[in-house]
Amino acid sequence: MSTEAQDLEKLTGGEYKYGFVTDIETDTVPKGLDEDVIRLISKKKNEPEWLLEWRLKAFRVWQKMKEPTWAYVDYPEIDYQDISYYSAPKVKERPKSLDEVDPELLATYEKLGIPLKEQEMLAGVAVDAVFDSVSVATTFKEKLQDMGIIFCSFSEAVQEHPELVKKYLGSVVPPADNFFAALNSAVFTDGSFVYIPSGVRCPMELSTYFRINTLGTGQFERTLIVAEDSSYVSYLEGCTAPMRDENQLHAAVVELVALDNAEIKYSTVQNWYPGDKEGKGGIYNFVTKRGKCAGVNSKISWTQVETGSAITWKYPSCILLGDNSVGEFYSVAVTNNRQQADTGTKMIHIGKNTRSTIVSKGISAGRSQNVYRGLVKIMKNADGARNFSQCDSMLMGDKCGAHTFPYIENNNSTAQMEHEATTSKIGEDQIFYCNQRGIDTEDAVNMIVNGFCKEVFRELPMEFAVEAQKLLGISLEGSVG
Amino acid sequence: MLEIRNLHAEVEGKEILKGVNLKVEAGEIHAIMGPNGSGKSTLAGVLAGRELYEITEGEVIYKGRNLLDLSPEERACEGMFLAFQYPVEIPGVSNTYFLKAALNAIRKYHGLEELDAVDFLALVKEKMQLVEMKPELLNRPVNEGFSGGEKKRNEILQMAVLNPTLSVLDETDSGLDIDALRIVANGVNKLHSPENATIVVTHYQRLLNYIVPDRVHVLVDGRIVKSGDKDLAFHLEEQGYDWARDLHEPVENES
Numbered sequence: 001m002s003t004e005a006q007d008l009e010k011l012t013g014g015e016y017k018y019g020f021v022t023d024i025e026t027d028t029v030p031k032g033l034d035e036d037v038i039r040l041i042s043k044k045k046n047e048p049e050w051l052l053e054w055r056l057k058a059f060r061v062w063q064k065m066k067e068p069t070w071a072y073v074d075y076p077e078i079d080y081q082d083i084s085y086y087s088a089p090k091v092k093e094r095p096k097s098l099d100e101v102d103p104e105l106l107a108t109y110e111k112l113g114i115p116l117k118e119q120e121m122l123a124g125v126a127v128d129a130v131f132d133s134v135s136v137a138t139t140f141k142e143k144l145q146d147m148g149i150i151f152c153s154f155s156e157a158v159q160e161h162p163e164l165v166k167k168y169l170g171s172v173v174p175p176a177d178n179f180f181a182a183l184n185s186a187v188f189t190d191g192s193f194v195y196i197p198s199g200v201r202c203p204m205e206l207s208t209y210f211r212i213n214t215l216g217t218g219q220f221e222r223t224l225i226v227a228e229d230s231s232y233v234s235y236l237e238g239c240t241a242p243m244r245d246e247n248q249l250h251a252a253v254v255e256l257v258a259l260d261n262a263e264i265k266y267s268t269v270q271n272w273y274p275g276d277k278e279g280k281g282g283i284y285n286f287v288t289k290r291g292k293c294a295g296v297n298s299k300i301s302w303t304q305v306e307t308g309s310a311i312t313w314k315y316p317s318c319i320l321l322g323d324n325s326v327g328e329f330y331s332v333a334v335t336n337n338r339q340q341a342d343t344g345t346k347m348i349h350i351g352k353n354t355r356s357t358i359v360s361k362g363i364s365a366g367r368s369q370n371v372y373r374g375l376v377k378i379m380k381n382a383d384g385a386r387n388f389s390q391c392d393s394m395l396m397g398d399k400c401g402a403h404t405f406p407y408i409e410n411n412n413s414t415a416q417m418e419h420e421a422t423t424s425k426i427g428e429d430q431i432f433y434c435n436q437r438g439i440d441t442e443d444a445v446n447m448i449v450n451g452f453c454k455e456v457f458r459e460l461p462m463e464f465a466v467e468a469q470k471l472l473g474i475s476l477e478g479s480v481g
Numbered sequence: 482m483l484e485i486r487n488l489h490a491e492v493e494g495k496e497i498l499k500g501v502n503l504k505v506e507a508g509e510i511h512a513i514m515g516p517n518g519s520g521k522s523t524l525a526g527v528l529a530g531r532e533l534y535e536i537t538e539g540e541v542i543y544k545g546r547n548l549l550d551l552s553p554e555e556r557a558c559e560g561m562f563l564a565f566q567y568p569v570e571i572p573g574v575s576n577t578y579f580l581k582a583a584l585n586a587i588r589k590y591h592g593l594e595e596l597d598a599v600d601f602l603a604l605v606k607e608k609m610q611l612v613e614m615k616p617e618l619l620n621r622p623v624n625e626g627f628s629g630g631e632k633k634r635n636e637i638l639q640m641a642v643l644n645p646t647l648s649v650l651d652e653t654d655s656g657l658d659i660d661a662l663r664i665v666a667n668g669v670n671k672l673h674s675p676e677n678a679t680i681v682v683t684h685y686q687r688l689l690n691y692i693v694p695d696r697v698h699v700l701v702d703g704r705i706v707k708s709g710d711k712d713l714a715f716h717l718e719e720q721g722y723d724w725a726r727d728l729h730e731p732v733e734n735e736s
Contacts, residue, residue: 433569435553436529437583437639438590447582451573
């Protein structure tokens with residue numbers, strides 16, 4: 001084995017830092033899924049009848065659906081009856097302030113590097129932390145409330161703003177959309193809800209931190225963000241999970257709605273446990289994320305940095321309905337060891353003069369497989385629609401794979417589309433050049449990879465960009481090809 | 482400072498260097514000339530630690546240590562600098578960032594504190610004048626979209642900032658017009674001091690009009706076949722390398 005191959009081994013051998021388990025009493029529903037379990041979840045959450053019906057309808061649809069097999073991923077059959085669909089930390093009552101939150105739980109967040117209290121005081125980031133399935137504490141709520149902004153857990157929104165939830169839930173991702181969305185619709189337990197009223201610019205980044213803790217549970221969260229006319233919000237989502245030998249399922253749904261002149265920026269840093277070097281354990285991240293630019297001049301921007309999960313199946317998309325609306329997708333997906341990622345986006349141009357930009361950077365190391373899969377669809381009436389797509393792949397070592405499947409459907413002759421794609425191996429020449437200037441291989445790889453991802457990182461909010469760069473370093477420590 | 486003894490090196494089983502001997506002292510400038518394929522770039526690559534080459538025999542003593550035991554980055558930190566024939570592009574990484582990372586890596590190696598952004602920028606601005614480089618090139622990605630001349634100037638800028646003890650310039654004159662050649666050569670001359678040494682690897686004599694060597698060595702087929710003073714370069718220019726090829730007996734370099 002050459003030195004570089006050894007370096008690669010060393011680099012890609014970076015250990016998962018967030019693999020601790022929090023010892024907390026949880027209220028967990030026995031494994032298995034039928035209508036009674038759904039009724040139980042709905043009852044535990046004290047939901048209105050219409051929502052229960054909505055869930056049951058989704059469940060019935062799901063039962064008739066087949067798990068999709070078109071993705072370029074490979075995993076053993078999932079036994080959906082062997083999963084517990086609800087797990088909540090046991091508390092007597094909902095905490096009224098952070099002081100009432102279980103200290104163990106707060107300590108967990110500290111370990112994750114998001115001390116809620118500190119953030120509350122210093123960072124100006126409002127955090128809605130989802131621990132397993134129930135939102136534990138929501139900070140900064142009052143301040144936001146004064147501006148008419150609603151930022152709360154999904155369960156809370158169901159109780160306090162049922163009319164909004166009812167109006168928008170499933171309006172972007174209908175329950176029957178796909179297998180995992182249907183499953184989520186039936187069993188979702190919590191998530192975040194954001195509502196920005198007309199003309200309001202949300203003054204801080206809103207942030208949710210997801211973490212899967214309990215053994216053998218799935219996390220099915222649901223996020224709904226509605227931005228009224230001329231409003232703006234930037235939303236951050238970070239994810240980690242403890243190390244477990246068995247796989248855990250994460251099937252989330254995120255829906256965004258942007259009305260006239262509204263803008264939503266949604267950033268994700270996903271660092272779920274990827275499994276060990278042989279591919280044992282890790283999260284199955286099967287997520288449906290979609291935004292609807294419903295209003296004229298509206299804009300939805302997805303930025304994602306995906307370094308974790310055993311399998312990622314995720315296509316944050318934009319439906320560009322309003323005239324002059326804009327959709328963006330900036331993505332860095334890193335796979336290492338036995339990880340598999342099939343990710344990309346869909347841009348559906350319906351309105352006139354709609355524009356979309358896709359920048360995807362895939363980095364594969366180890367024995368991983370990294371797929372970009374994207375669809376750009378221009379509908380008949382989308383006069384003057386424009387799309388620019390750029391998909392770059394970088395390979396480290398010779399046992400990994402990078403694949404690009406760009407689909408284009410154009411039904412309007414005035415549309416303009418550009419597609420650029422490159423695949424490169426991380427250059428020995430580049431590394432040697434850095435070495436010759438005194439920079440060691442690990443730092444060199446870090447520098448080169450970060451340079452490769454720069455166009456995406458610069459779309460991230462500052463503090464997230466720093467975290468993303470560090471994560472990239474950890475995920476690829478020492479990788480050379 | 483540097484002593485190469487009976488150095489043999491091969492690439493994929495093919496022997497390129499067949500017993501090179503060379504001695505360079507502090508304060509000296511040596512030129513290594515030779516026809517294409519004679520092993521000039523291989524010699525430069527071996528000194529810098531490029532992995533491509535396998536050393537089969539011989540040793541290289543640099544500042545009293547066996548150079549071949551050191552990793553490429555250790556060699557760099559020990560003051561060994563290679564100006565690349567084909568400087569490498571690193572997309573997305575700004576020239577400033579790269580240079581700062583390099584300088585601080587070397588400082589760290591010597592137990593020095595890292596330079597902060599302000600001091601660093603002041604240093605770079607000063608050194609940029611040496612090579613008459615456009616300031617905007619600092620913020621562009623390393624060598625990306627640089628013209629041939631800009632890339633070579635950038636190499637000399639790096640050399641100026643990193644302040645090496647032994648610099649090896651690999652075909653630095655290739656692809657340069659006469660003005661760029663003069664600027665690059667001026668930079669190198671200004672950086673030369675009694676404490677450091679420079680090895681200029683080149684095919685043509687013309688660079689040596691600007692960088693005047695103390696010794697000239699002719700490398701043919703993996704061996705130094707003749708050494709002399711700067712006049713040897715003129716002689717070569719007139720006679721061509723065929724003349725050197727006819728020198729059957731390799732001569733030991735005595736300087």
